[in-house]
Amino acid sequence: MLLQIIVNGLAMGCIYTLVALGIILIYNATQAINFSQGEFVMMGAYLAIGFLGAWKLPYIYILILVVLCMAVFGMVFERIAYYPLRKADPLTVIISTLGVSIFLKNMALIVWGPLPLFFGQPFKGRMVDLGFVTLNPQHLLIISVTVTLIVLLYIFFEKTPAGRIVLATSQDAEAAKLMGIRTSKVVMVVFMIGSALGAVAGILLAPIFFANTEMGYLVGMKAFAGAIIGGFGKIEGAIVGCLFLGIVEILTASFISSVYRDAFAFLVLIVVLMIKPQGFFGEKVSEKV
Amino acid sequence: MKRKWLVYGIGFALLLLLPQLFSAQYYKVLFNQIGINIIMVIGLNIVLGYTGQVSLATAAFFGIGAYVSALLTTRLGVSFWVALPLSGLVAATFGVGLGIPSLRVKGHYLAMITIGFGEIVRLIMINYKTLTNGPNGITNIPVPQLFGYTLDRPERFYYLVLTVVALVMITTARLEVSKIGRALKAIRDSSTAAECMGINTTYYKVLAFTISAFWMGIAGSLYAHLMCYISPDLFVFSESVKILIMLFIGGIGTVWGPVVGSVLLTLLPEWLRFMQGYYMAIYGLGVLIMMIFMRGGIIGGLSYIRERILRRQR
DSSP states (O other): OHHHHHHHHHHHHHHHHHHHHHHHHHHHHHSOOOTTHHHHHHHHHHHHHHHHHHHOOOHHHHHHHHHHHHHHHHHHHIIIIIGGGTTSOHHHHHHHHHHHHHHHHHHHHHHHOSSOBOOOOTTTTOOEEOSSOEEOHHHHHHHHHHHHHHHHHHHHHHHSHHHHHHHHHHHOHHHHHHTTOOHHHHHHHHHHHHHHHHHHHHHHHTTTSOBOTTHHHHHHHHHHHHHHHHOTTOHHHHHHHHHHHHHHHHHIIIIIOSTTHHHHHHHHHHHHHHHOTTTTTOOOOOOOO | OHHHHHHHHHHHHHHHHHHHHOOOHHHHHHHHHHHHHHHHHHHHIIIIIITOOOOOOHHHHHHHHHHHHHHHHHHSOOOHHHHHHHHHHHHHHHHHHHHTHHHHOOHHHHHHHHHHHHHHHHHHHHHOHHHHOGGGOBOOOOOOEETTEEOOSHHHHHHHHHHHHHHHHHHHHHHHHSHHHHHHHHHHHOHHHHHHTTOOHHHHHHHHHHHHHHHHHHHHHHHHHHHSOBOGGGSSHHHHHHHHHHHHHHOTTSSSHHHHHHHHHHHHHHHGGGGGGGHHHHHHHHHHHHHHHOTTHHHHHHHHHHHHHHHHHO
């Protein structure tokens, strides 16, 4: 029973991790927080339902199709909401992404209506029985896809020239520019990756939750909270923070109070930050005058 | 100098006549709404525009003010005139509480704490049913009485809102040029440098949060007694975002920015209503376009144009 609960929490934590990775990659490359990241999750879920309704393709094809669409969308998003403001204050970018978030949420409302939509179950409701524990295969899918994506991202950043260019830009954009890197192209790629990661989270989440226009907000906020708990800007921090948050959340819901689940998640955030203001992995940066 | 006061005088007289100029009840409610928004945007401006501390808990303080006032008047039968300042004070106490993390935590971390605080407050409003009546909210909130005169119609309530807005604007304008205002701006520009100059940053940061929360609480109380009904779904994150956007569109860190932003962004969605489902989507796009072409907001854009003209004349 407890194991089942923990796997459930880990699965939610993985969803938050995927979203948080998008937020952090974009933050590292641009110093701006993308408040539309949660809406990418919503769009991923809705697009998946839309494609499924139109063509009846297998789950895996839907996933690839939606990821491609959302990568293109990420590119367009960067050109419209970030590029014109690249030299402005980071707070201005927050406002512009909030504007896009309102736009996307309301467009989804127009296209798909206010009622929550059900994606259907790719595993037909079957459970995986391991003898000592019964698990939801969707949870296992979420965990395995997330692990695979993290490994792929790791290989991309550490082993490929293109990934190193992105990494160099996110560590020091000015220096990267001096080394002859076209940082504006890199930022575009980062937005594509971020948007695709959000969409994957949405597709994975759709079979568990009903898709609705509000789903992006809560997932986005929890992902942001997880990234903050881990130490903002750190990839390993985001993974640990989000998994931690996912487990805390599910334990609260199971043993303390299900209605105060989200309240506890945010309470944990506040307590962690009061004890360790830089999060688990954050470095203490001294401020320059 | 004389001309400036003349302009203010005429402006104020026009504001006094405003409810008489529009006959539609709908517009009269809207004027109250604008006033209440102005109070909240000014509150946010104190903490974000002057002190540079990111706060996204506007809706929480607004809600605390509204609930305190509504509960005091409906459950305990307290007079509105007592409940109004009390709701500000209770919100301010929570503001002190939220100001304390700002001493240890900065930037995005602080933004997230304020979002978390707002979410916790909202969940308590929904789930602590014995106190707040849960998602159904509080109904039959009494209308204020003044010298036997009932402020039961929006055009009467308007004068109360107008008075409070004038009070908030005058005190904030005084605050900005006072020692406190200069200290807050020094903290915004560089907290460390301000501390080196002998400014007690701890005290001033918490003070900024407190003043800001006080005004937001007052706005909440006014809202509760204007609408006579409140429920938790009014005090959500998107409400905080709305106020934040008003501040940015109007012009952050300026005196008139909050006024311009509130007037424009309260009226704009109403004017766009004929587009039915599309109006909020258009609003979102509008915000994006405004940010791209007018980064300093309307007031910032105007002062830029004015500078250009003055330079050309020279």
